[in-house]
Amino acid sequence: MGLKPLVCQLPSDPVDFETAMIIEKLTVSPLLENCYIVGDPGTMQGVVIDPGDEAGRIAAAIRRFGLTVTKIVNTHGHVDHVGAVADLKDLLGAAFYLHPAEKMHLERLPEVAVMFGIQDARVPVVDVELADGDTIMVGELAMHVVHTPGHTPGHCVLVFDEHVFCGDLIFAGSIGRTDLPGGDYPTIVASLEKAILTLPEATILYPGHGPATTVAIEKQFNPFLRGLRPRQS
Ligand SMILES: [Zn+2]
Ligand SMILES: [Zn+2]
Numbered sequence: 001m002g003l004k005p006l007v008c009q010l011p012s013d014p015v016d017f018e019t020a021m022i023i024e025k026l027t028v029s030p031l032l033e034n035c036y037i038v039g040d041p042g043t044m045q046g047v048v049i050d051p052g053d054e055a056g057r058i059a060a061a062i063r064r065f066g067l068t069v070t071k072i073v074n075t076h077g078h079v080d081h082v083g084a085v086a087d088l089k090d091l092l093g094a095a096f097y098l099h100p101a102e103k104m105h106l107e108r109l110p111e112v113a114v115m116f117g118i119q120d121a122r123v124p125v126v127d128v129e130l131a132d133g134d135t136i137m138v139g140e141l142a143m144h145v146v147h148t149p150g151h152t153p154g155h156c157v158l159v160f161d162e163h164v165f166c167g168d169l170i171f172a173g174s175i176g177r178t179d180l181p182g183g184d185y186p187t188i189v190a191s192l193e194k195a196i197l198t199l200p201e202a203t204i205l206y207p208g209h210g211p212a213t214t215v216a217i218e219k220q221f222n223p224f225l226r227g228l229r230p231r232q233s
Helices: 055-065 085-092 100-107 109-115 185-195 215-221
Strands: 022-028 033-040 045-049 068-073 095-098 135-138 141-147 156-160 163-167 204-207
Touching: 022 055, 033 055, 033 135, 033 141, 033 163, 033 204, 045 055, 045 135, 055 085, 068 085, 068 135, 085 095, 095 100, 100 109, 141 185
Parallel strands: 045 068, 068 095, 163 204
Antiparallel strands: 022 033, 033 045, 135 141, 141 156, 156 163
């Protein structure tokens, strides 16, 4: 579809309504987690990906763009990614989408949140279970779900053509931890080979922490991808 990225950092950034998709990154919480708001300028429908904290700030950004958000979709259930889901559901009246294998992390949310200094974290109700191969429409934008376990058992990446929201699967120069409960190194390697190395080189990766990058840059510089090969299934 040839969508052009539009990463708006300032309220005054222009929006090209003919060709753009709105991609707003909000870095939240002491763990510097990236929450993304993705919007279709044609219909002004939007989705929130991984609202980890600061529900009020995320809701204000949605209002600033004039978007209607009825879906909150998470890559995985770690506290730094789901901390604001319950509050944001209340503010927006949106449905929450998560892979069912993330249940273990959701249930541990209150105790883990306290360890990270996040008080009163509420466990959000999952309204729609994600599955590999799902397509979720955001206005006229299609978001494809790819199951990428390894960092957590139900981790998924969310693909809008050449824009991939990859949670904690891969970062600029690194990959997600596999030493936390439910993590597994051979499994994350298989997910990287299936979901990242099969993408076109120009694909932009929007990780759950740190700056955006591209498949080409990571193939060249990410030490964790050395020796890995694209795998189709
Ligand atoms: Zn994580
Ligand atoms: Zn994270």
